[in-house]
Amino acid sequence: MLQLNWFRTAWRNIRHQPLFTFINLAGLTTGFAGAMLIACLLHYHLSFDNFHKDKERIYRVVSKTTFGGDDYSQGLPQPFGKAFAADYTFAENVAMRADWGEPQVTVGNGEVRKMFHSAAAYVEPAYFNIFNYPLVSGTVDALQAPYQALITEKEARRFFSGTDVIGKQILLNNKYQYTIVGVMKDIPENSSNQQQIYLSYASYKIANPWLGSDSSWGGISSSIQCFMKLRPGVTATTVEGAFPQLLKKVGHKEMILYMQPLSDIHFNRIYDGQIEKKQLWGLSLVGLFLVLMAGINFINLTTARLFYRSREAGVRKVLGSSATMIRWQFIMETGILVLAAILLSVAVTYAAFPSFNQLFDTKISPRNLYQPWFLGFAISLFVVVTLLVGYYPGSLLARLKPVETMRGKVLGGQTAGIPLRKVLVVAQFAIVLFLISCTLIISKQLRSSMDTDIGFNKSGILMINIPEENKRSVDLLRNRFSEMSGVKAVSFCLTSPMSVVNNEDDFVYDGRPKTESFRMSTKTADANYLATFGLQLIAGRNLYGGDTLNGCLVNETFVKRVKAASPEAVIGKTIGVYDVKATILGVVKDFHTGDFHGEIDPLCLYSDFQGYYSCAVKMNVRDAKTLLPALEKVWKDTYPDYTWSYQFLDENISRMYHAEEVLLGMIRIFSSLAVLVGCIGLLGLVSFMAIQRRKEIGIRKVLGASVSSILWLFLKEFIVLIFFSLIIAIPVAWYVMHEWLQDFAYRLTIGPEAFAWPVVITVVMVVTTIGVKSVRAALANPVSNLRSE
Template identity: 40%
Template sequence: MKHHKKIPPKLADRFLSWFCKGELLEEIQGDLHEYYEELVDKPKWKRNLLYWFHVLNFLRPFAIKKSRSYNSDHSAMLRHNFVISIRKLKRNKTYTAINVFGLTVGIACVIVIFILVRYHLSFDTFHTNSERIYRVITELHQEDINYVRGVPSPLGEAIRSDFTFAEEVAMVTFLNDRLISIPSFEGEKKFKETIVFAEPAFFNILNFPLVRGNKNTILKEPNTAIVTERIAKKYFGEEEPIGQTIQIDNKLNLIITGILKDLPINTDRQQEIYIPYSGIKDHSPWLDHKAWWFSVNQFRQCFVLPKSDVSLVEIDEALSAISEKYYDERNSKIFQFKLQHLSDIHFNPDLGGYIERKNLWALAFIGFFMIITSCVNFINLATAQALGRSREIGVKKVLGGLRGQLFWQFITETTLISALAIGLAVGLAYFALPFVNQLFDTRLGIDLLRDTYLLTFLSMLLFVVIFFSGSYPGLMLAGFKPVRALKSNLTQKHIGGFSLRRGLIIVQFAISQLLLIGAIVIANQMRYTQQADMGFEKEAVIMLPLHGDKTSKKSILHTRFSRIAGVEQVTFCDAAPASEFTPNTNIRVDSRAEDENFSIHYRTGDQNYVPLFGLQIVEGRNLHPSDTIREYLINEATVKRLGIISNQDAIGKKIFINGKKGTIVGVVKDFHFRSFHETIDPLCITTWSDTYVNCAVKINLTNLKSTLEALEKNWNEVYPDQIYEYDFLDERIARFYEQDNIMLWLIQVFAAIAIVIGCLGLYGLVSFMIAHKTKEVGVRKVLGASIKSILWIFGKEFTRLLIIAFIVAAPFGWWVMNSWLENFAYRIEIGTNTFAIALVVTFLVAIVTVGYHAIKAALANPTQCLRNE
């Protein structure tokens, strides 16, 4: 057998020397070496392994003793730092209160922003195959590219029959505000709901679990429906919902055969009544043209789940092949189909999304600014207070206090303040969320016991606040020279000087002014959208939706409404001049061979439409009474896009719109039929009674209450089987800018909070500044200085800082807000008055904050000041 050297591993000896020294070490090493020699006949790897076990067995009591000693010392140090920190914070109540308040408000804002951002980012991520789910959209390539979230009716079947890339395909059609009644209920029980005609594969693509019913037969049997648990309870209470009958628009009876689990709040698919897709031919046959490829309706959509081994390139090629197969050469270039990923639906307003991602980024940046402002406020106050703690630090250093110990004492103070602030911030956010939910129409809440994401975020936030707020002041305090500190020989330069705090104040007020500039610009743009002339009358107009009405009843309603004293005019139409839903279609002049290379939007209304809304006819005449399409009014934009020289030349021309021929009888002045985000595009107005789903009533606001009561009474007599509801046109139009108004409200609140936090820091800073200038003020007053000049000592410092902050904030604010205004086709210009207002507001707030202490110092008795010094 091969013998090995009798030298034990040197690393084990070094490890041993860390635990014991001197004679004890030599004695233990001797015993261990003897043990190693006894293992000479064993393989080297086994010999060394046994030796290591023996070493560790020897060291176990020493390690336990050393660990207990370390833990004891460490625990004692933590207890000491904790007690000292509590005493220090109690002694400086103003300092503690200002810091806690500033951090609490800033962190509460960040918590609310985190909950909001996480909520929106979580939309439709819970579906099993969410990474593979797509919606097919239509791109219309004409003079411009227009995007429609709907598709032609035959598209789903074409994908299934012509290609194999899809694992599942589902066509769905959404119909909003449908009348739902319960025939079996004795008395009146009516509801307004959104219904969905869906193919069975829809629930194979999206994960909405069925809690009752046969999943193999849902949406396959005709005249059936499935509803959510909430709807079932709403309609039938504690009664058995399965087998019950509901009626849609007083004409389509459906038997409930399944119950869906209540929908989560973080999905854009909030519809709760589903009907087999085949039922659409009985309810809305115009939506069920199986071979009509030119009808693209935004409410008729197609969802696909591609096979896992299929690439997006293959799918794009297949969708392009559909255009080539089912359209002629010209239209195959116009109608293009693309995929929109499920994760993009919520964030694409052009395709019906709720909010843009850049708005979430804006919120996240505001939250970042709020934390920066709060931390800067903390650092500012801590460094300003440092001179008052110089003797404390000096004594501790002379008594043997190490720099690390002093640093960790200040970190302990910071931790206590931060932890208290986070606890209060969670409570403040909890009470603020109901207002946020009302603003955003959400159902958000705080559940610290279950929400691991929020707990993780709060832990990280606590660490970040402690690190950024406490590190610099802690290192600065711990670095004081003991002799200079005990002699109170420290000056501003030893605590970073005014240059540091100047920079901090500039950061705070630059953020405040940036938010102020944003609030002013958004407020001015919103005021412009409300006050600008849209080209029609929107005041004192009531819109009443009609459902399943017949022409005979419309005429009766018109007669009754016209007799009401407060009613000035009545018209029936598909929509008001400005509406969120503005359908568009093709247009062709009769004398030309092909359709124009642009789409035209259209409105339908009777002969009273133009006078009621105050539309201006610049050439020709109004529409004559008719129930069908015979005549057209076009706007000036249409005349220009058709290449017609003058408005007069357009009168009398024959045009085809959506395949329906009519004569141009008048040209109306351009008006805004969409929000100010959009340009004024070609539009026509025509008569078509089958499409009239709204009744518009122009009223006199003098006797509003009695007029509204008379309208309701007459409505209920004419339509006893309908739900009476109305809203004012100007309120409908205001909803165009819902997201903009929400952003305005948020920026106003955050700007106010940022200013308050900045003022807290300014208040604390000027307090310490005045305390250290007491002698200077006394000497100046003895030498004859005026109160005005004394005030200027303090005022000039902060004036400089605010101007520098403004110079930093103004160009950045202009760039950000100018980018935001680019979302509006019709917008204001950012003038110098915007920046002047922001600067003046900041100055006024700073003057109020600094003024009290400055005036008190200027009016103080100089003799008393010098005696105290």
């Protein structure tokens, strides 16, 4: 019965204070919603690959080559798996996988022919003894024979409109016919391996005779990976100890192998992971701060109104209420508001999922809101916040004497807890300053990377994928494209100048007795490559016409690395790669070959139509609407058995910074939430100060004080707080951003000017928020402030 009365009283107090209730709900909902989204994001990423049986015993072997500098890769020589399994018994299963990207899949013939693209990989049968990818029909053992395939249920329905597909055939890239021998359950979204088609590994050795052979120890491709499940009791350290002996046996002196745990694959950016764990822990800290700031704001607003609740508490004490009963009354009111805020936060989180997933490239399902882990999180949030936040205001009044509360004397001396509150506000300012600083510096670095002179033209260039077969049609396609109105230049090549796809080779320069101490990046390109991308020739001449090897071009970095006296000095010299020699015809000005995380590599451009995988069309962007359909028609006339696929070069380059863009989006959103919660906290503190100093304000106004002088009375209280927050936030932000920028070869220098805007933004936020409440206090009737009962 007593609890029911507490609830009724609490509900009445909440209904009679609509503005106070609204501000509290806004602050709590903002903080809770941000924390819930971060919790869902953490759960999504931390759940990757945790559904595999014996996951703690599953590893990927990764490599580091020290040939002319450290080069990390998730790939390693194809013969490694067979050699390791033959010499050592550390693993229960060892399996190689060779990724194929997204080849074209053709189903049916004639008018019923359908074409798709799907992620595929060649795998050994043991792969499915390592990973938990169960089959719904068929058998894994059938992958022993060439040209056999397993597909997921999703792809079976997409290709054939059903899952009864055993024995049916698919044609890959219009060349390789595969028979489906099994159907797998759909790959979970929280799997690092998202291939939908698995092909027999014997087929890889047929399609790639040299790279797939057991003697290709000199070939390293990031697409060729080795996985193993260790025997119980065998440690990764033990296995790593055996690697040097194996590499020495095959004559590999410049390679170091490591065991990468399955749990590390999703988080290791060095080996192409999606997000680093330190970023997740940083976000979890932001989520914790959002909840703390929301709770602090609630306390600030509640204590600011205790003056109006003091007489109520006095009456209750006179009528026999104990301190515990008064305290629980406040906890009950807090619990109602916190529960309402949690329900609103869940609704906000649910509504935000589509945009959140799109922005952060995640696949978080709304079903997470009904999972036990989330319900436990929400219940814990309710209990902890209710008890911690509701206990403090109730304790303040519970400790006061009835006579004092009946006379309105409350929150004096240490009871108000102003020093503690100021410390908390300094922490809020520091968090806001830190987040704003990081947001602006990250944004500036990315914009600098995108807008800096990359050494070539990236605007108005269309990159069209070229089929692997029938590449002798490039002359026909080049001629027809070049005749079209709006097309300025056409070039066939491996990739654009700046790309994540790069080949590196050992080479011999100018007939020297041994290979150079560094590797050279190689790209196939025709004679139009320089004109299409706006590359500058600084010495010698361009490539000859034709699409076969007849010379090559190198860049300035190549000239420096071979220690030539000048660009002209390398003209006429030869470059030997394996058994092929090419004469250097010219030197091009340096341009970025990879992203800005690395330096410019020594480069060689040469013609070879067999190595053309892209067609670059320089066009007038204003004609794109009419030109794109025309280009597609010509392309389909030339390659009727292949799907039309293209990307704009500037968009491709933007995707190279996708991880950084996602990080920037996270920081922008949650820093905005922190700023909003911080403003609400300031409003609470200024409200508290206005009540505390109401008589002082009244006396000042009677003595002639202006509104601006009273505004300054409030503002000066926060000058010291902002100063201390600067001392805390700026060094931390500088250190964190300095460490983050080390991943960029061409990075900003963080000077004092980098924190000018964060300080300005914070000061404007503080002045605006304080001004709203302090001006209202300054305009209040001094008679009301000076009245005492």
